[in-house]
Amino acid sequence: MTETEFITKIVPYAVEDMQRSHIAASLTIAQAALESGFGNSGLTVKANNLFGIKGSGPAGSLSMRTTEYRNGQAVQVSALFRAYNNWGESVADHSALIAQGVSWNRNLYSKVVGVDGKTAAREIAAAGYATDPNYASKLIQLMNTYNLYQYDEIKEDDEMSAEDKQKLDSLEGEVKELRVLLAGLTASRDTLKTGVQEQGQAIKGVTERVVIIEGRTVMNMPAWAEPAVQAAVAAGLLDTPAGGSYDFYRILTVLNRAGLLVTKKGV
Known part of the structure; x- marks a missing residue:
């Protein structure tokens, strides 16, 4: 899947979800692109998991090797990731995680909701969504390169399916x-x-x-x-x-x- 094909496919899910969750579509698309390698990662191909969310999903779970950062050093570990029936479920689950937080802190990602893409990228990184110390800058670079901000502005025609x-x-x-x-x-x-x-x-x-x-x-x-x-x-x-x-x-x-x-x- 090419980068253009990936963006074309995910945009409808991200925009529709933004209307419901108030999470910037540019953030959803950038995170999905970064986490899934523009839809080409094994986790996405095998389990429709666009964001690397761990645990058990609507279609079960999948064990995969992943890179995590510990004390600033990249290490390879095995983990169970959520499996979905389609991309729409993955996008919705991603937004639910941001909106509901985690069991020990329901407001963990509260500053990500209702803000522009760049601010959302910085806030979600600051909240510890990923262990990569350059996570925010990578998301913003994707937003700038592919002009993902355009999908944050809802036009009348876009409000109806x-x-x-x-x-x-x-x-x-x-x-x-x-x-x-x-x-x-x-x-x-x-x-x-x-x-x-x-x-x-x-x-x-x-x-x-x-x-x-x-x-x-x-x-x-x-x-x-x-x-x-x-x-x-x-x-x-x-x-x-x-x-x-x-x-x-x-x-x-x-x-x-x-x-x-x-x-x-x-x-």
Whole structure:
């Protein structure tokens, strides 16, 4: 596997995990590249272990020879490493370790969470994640060489998976009937706004049906949904902008793109 192939493969896992864990994707990618030799180490090939985490994993464990530093000297030792079914499990386990720490110190890696890649690299090295005294500088060099910082900036399109984008597009069909109704209105803008507001119950009904089908949990408002939520609040269709389901925010986004959320500024 080439370095480019490795980065291309791991980026989706690292970015998706960052949205959940707030651990910089640049750190996840750099650590995985360094620990796994860009996906070519025996531990990664045989056990999908990207970070050299020891112990027993979802797919058991694997005994491997590894280099550790004792009193500044590199020595070869045998150790049991966690085995995973895929890279996604390895990335998630890596973030769980950082977030939860270790049994004797749950806050061991707390300074790694919510900071930029360079700071995270220094903090995780300072916390003793690896015995290599040059661990932080090696991570930062990888970040600089491959511009891994670009993956720390989430764009709107990156916030939705391909599956979610497909579902968002499919919801366009849910509002076609509303668009047909609105197309037939010839009254004033005030009447038009009233007509849209009267469709509020229908919109809420669609929302409730999708939430039941999808079984999504309540979540904080994502950044990509802010314009739609603001338009819905301004139009009087929404009382509380926070605490909706993922699909609720997707539906509002579709309605906003379709021009169905008429704001007070438009009166």
